[in-house]
């Protein structure tokens with residue numbers, strides 16, 4: 001084979017694999033939006049859709065006050081740092097945000113990352129080695145799984161949300177030096193809230209640490225929006241919290257890890273996505289500070305979010321759809337059949353509602369669904385219009401009477 005043939009074979013192989021994805025219906029197509037993110041979005045084809053699939057829980061992604069904050073922060077701190085944190089990329093605004101996040105979460109200290117994916121990816125390797133054990137929920141987010149893979153610690157996996165199996169895995173890991181239980185605070189496909197009180201009890205009994213990923217919980221759960229630990233009354237009993245600035249807390253991007261001072265200190269020394277990747281943009285840091293201030297002075301947005309969630313959950317059930325029960329603004333509307341889930345999402349799109357169909361392998365076989373996500377930004381008339389579209393599409397496809 002000549003070099004050129006070898007290169008052609010590489011590209012031909014990629015094209016085959018891409019065709020394979022298309023044939024299996026697994027090829028992801030991006031919808032192009034020409035407006036801000038919000039309760040409604042304008043697509044590049046000019047259509048306005050009611051948006052039920054953003055992680056924009058508090059409706060801040062397209063918020064005017066935040067857009068003004070960006071300009072203010074840019075004026076003072078500039079556009080970017082052109083540096084990692086430890087060379088010349090740490091500004092006062094980064095330290096202020098780390099302090100404010102630590103206070104908000106009720107933790108000693110915080111380290112910022114460019115994304116929660118990086119926070120999880122760079123968490124385990126500096127803290128745990130081959131003498132240690134990581135005990136992980138089977139449905140944890142991809143970034144936790146990748147982060148665990150990068151560490152040398154022994155891996156134990158427990159059945160999703162199964163406390164008996166968690167206990168069995170803790171027993172199996174009993175010979176290890178340090179043990180840490182890792183779980184999503186909220187599982188995004190089901191809206192399931194981890195049984196963090198029970199996890200903390202088991203951790204105590206077996207001498208393990210607790211780590212939770214709060215990407216779908218920070219700003220959403222708990223009386224003051226601090227997250228799953230507040231929701232379950234276990235603030236102070238969780239060792240490590242990771243989370244994102246890219247969902248409820250403003251929606252731009254950025255991630256963080258919160259923990260005791262010595263953990264954060266070590267991550268600043270050794271965590272590779274922190275050491276070898278650019279500083280969080282100061283505009284995001286400054287704007288996030290304002291988001292935290294807003295959340296601590298008023299519960300308006302969270303109240304609206306939960307009122308919208310309760311309203312939608314009740315109304316969609318009344319229509320005869322099957323949903324996964326719960327209280328989280330993630331509302332899985334179960335279609336079970338993979339083809340039906342895609343047809344249903346497509347029909348809703350034609351009727352002016354943006355939702356995403358999820359099917360195998362993202363969710364288990366026979367558990368296909370459209371996932372609705374509520375936002376504080378939704379107005380009642382928008383939810384009612386969306387519900388009317390669900391009713392029409394449901395009747396047309398024979399899903400409800």
Ligand SMILES: *Cc1c(COP(=O)(O)O)cnc(C)c1O
Pocket residue numbers: 114115116117118120141143184188213214215216243244245246253254255
């Ligand atoms: C979205 C999400 C992430 C990734 O967050 P980014 O800040 O976008 O990288 C990590 N973990 C969970 C559970 C998530 O839902």
